[in-house]
Amino acid sequence: MKAAAYYRTVITLPVLLAISLLAGCPGVPSERYDKVQAELAEAQSVIANLKEELRTEQAEVTETQIQLQEMKARIAEIEKEFDLYRGHTLKSPNIRTVKDCVLPLNVKVRDAAVSAVADVPSGISADSAVWKTWRVHYWISENIAYVSDPNGYEYLAYADETLETRGGDCDDFSILLASMYESLGLDAAVSYIDTDHDGQSDHMTCLVYWAGDADSFLDEEKTILKRLRIKVPDGQVVIRFFDATNLYSELGKYHHGIWIIADPLMADVSGMVGSITEEPYETIEIIDVGE
Secondary structure (H helix, E strand, C coil): CHHHHHHHHHHHHHHHHHHHHHCCCCCCCHHHHHHHHHHHHHHHHHHHHHHHHHHHHHHHHHHHHHHHHHHHHHHHHHHHHHHHEHHHCCECCCCCCHHHHCCCCCHHHHHHHHHHHHCCCCCCCCCCHHHHHHHHHHHHHHHCEECCCCCCECCCCCHHHHHHHCEECHHHHHHHHHHHHHHCCCCEEEEEEECCCCCCECEEEEEEEECCCHHHHHHHHHHHHHHCCCCCCCCCCCCCEEEHHHHHHHHCCCCCCEEEEECCCCCCCCCCCCCCCCCCCEEEEEEECCC
């Protein structure tokens, strides 16, 4: 408003004088003409500066609006995540989302993952997708203990925090699994699970992508178990998974392959990824934490 008022005040007299001169009014000295020309040029400069200021202010307003929309989206994401978990009943002392806690580039997470898969038996590639999937799952089942959250609260721990404490509940297991898988070049997701048929989330698990089918994964996993001399009881060589095509609408990637459930806490056999026979075991929401 101030700019507009100044605009009108500055240019009114010079413009009128200029118009009079251009119309050929007699008796106007050349020095006065030059003065009017100078005033007109000054007014035009002021106008240009005001227009530039206006453009700058408009850009700042646009940027602020974008930031506001991003903040609203962030708040909605947090509200959605915590509303989903355990029937809308738990309070959270830390405003974090699952994505916040998944840390594939964290040095401690990366070091732990690489150290785990580097301990590889002969005949197995340390960079094999099946080996990395199996080894991280087995390492976590052997090295991380189940510890409940504070009473009445849902506490999401950062992946490196769980590594340091060596304990956590199902969401902490899932977040650490996803972080270690992602740090090794695998694609992971995290899913809220309903295990009591009430339509509400009461558990969390990690999903890891395998480009082949279930049989090809099991064949390679059996080879790993044989090399490590780990025996699996008869009838327990199973794998639970989701077809990638069925999750395309939620994750927006992969028209082939499978998402294997990596859930050490629910596994019937700790030495096998996806050996889950728990029923019901239904997905409520899937969060893509990978690229």
